[in-house]
Amino acid sequence: QSVLTQPPSVSGAPGQRVTISCTGSSSNIGAGYDVHWYQQLPGTAPKLLIYGNSNRPSGVPDRFSGSKSGTSASLAITGLQAEDEADYYCQSYDSSLSSPVVFGGGTKLTVL
Amino acid sequence: QVQLVESGGGLVKPGGSLRLSCAASGFTFSDYYMSWIRQAPGKGLEWVSYISSSGSTIYYADSVKGRFTISRDNAKNSLYLQMNSLRAEDTAVYYCAARGYSYGSAFDIWGQGTMVTVSS
Numbered sequence: 001q002s003v004l005t006q007p008p009s010v011s012g013a014p015g016q017r018v019t020i021s022c023t024g025s026s027s028n029i030g031a032g033y034d035v036h037w038y039q040q041l042p043g044t045a046p047k048l049l050i051y052g053n054s055n056r057p058s059g060v061p062d063r064f065s066g067s068k069s070g071t072s073a074s075l076a077i078t079g080l081q082a083e084d085e086a087d088y089y090c091q092s093y094d095s096s097l098s099s100p101v102v103f104g105g106g107t108k109l110t111v112l
Numbered sequence: 113q114v115q116l117v118e119s120g121g122g123l124v125k126p127g128g129s130l131r132l133s134c135a136a137s138g139f140t141f142s143d144y145y146m147s148w149i150r151q152a153p154g155k156g157l158e159w160v161s162y163i164s165s166s167g168s169t170i171y172y173a174d175s176v177k178g179r180f181t182i183s184r185d186n187a188k189n190s191l192y193l194q195m196n197s198l199r200a201e202d203t204a205v206y207y208c209a210a211r212g213y214s215y216g217s218a219f220d221i222w223g224q225g226t227m228v229t230v231s232s
Contacts, residue, residue: 036215036216036217044224046207048220051216051218052215055215057220087156091219093217098173099159099173099174100171103158103159104156
């Protein structure tokens with residue numbers, strides 16, 4: 001059971017908009033820790049997609065955006081493309097010393 | 113170019129040991145916090161361990177505490193994970209990941225991963 005909760009799967013047709021939620025608690029997202037998002041294409045290592053809740057590293061299309069509110073965060077993808085089909089993970093930090101780095105369980109995005 | 117390359121994975125029997133290495137290049141390794149993150153087959157990402165840039169601060173996930181030891185050698189631009197008393201549930205791809213300062217607290221550099229299989 002992951003500390004951060006994500007939907008197992010989402011889907012959308014090409015050109016559509018999808019969102020992926022990431023729900024935490026008062027000891028992680030709600031405590032003010034930033035949320036980061038990673039994209040993992042099949043058979044590859046994760047890649048940083050969004051950092052600091054809503055910032056895109058250079059090279060990441062502006063179709064990808066992030067937001068955070070309270071104990072939750074969201075990743076939005078607009079203008080869906082076939083190459084967006086991947087697993088997406090949110091990550092934050094937690095005030096618990098037993099697990100200071102926390103991930104969501106991951107969301108599989110299927111482009112129909 | 114900026115990269116992390118893991119090595120040392122393989123097949124090991126339950127109760128055995130393995131030492132993973134992660135070689136960094138293309139960036140100032142000593143400025144980066146480092147982590148090991150694993151992914152069991154068909155599963156999500158699980159954080160394993162974390163070491164500060166100087167090595168003075170270390171954290172472990174409860175699932176590996178007392179069995180795994182993280183270390184780094186900044187002179188050799190290398191990160192290590194000594195894994196003892198391995199269990200079947202430790203079977204996973206192990207990634208090393210680097211957290212610098214340009215992207216807040218995110219892990220902005222990842223290796224390609226090394227597979228560890230624990231089986232008799």
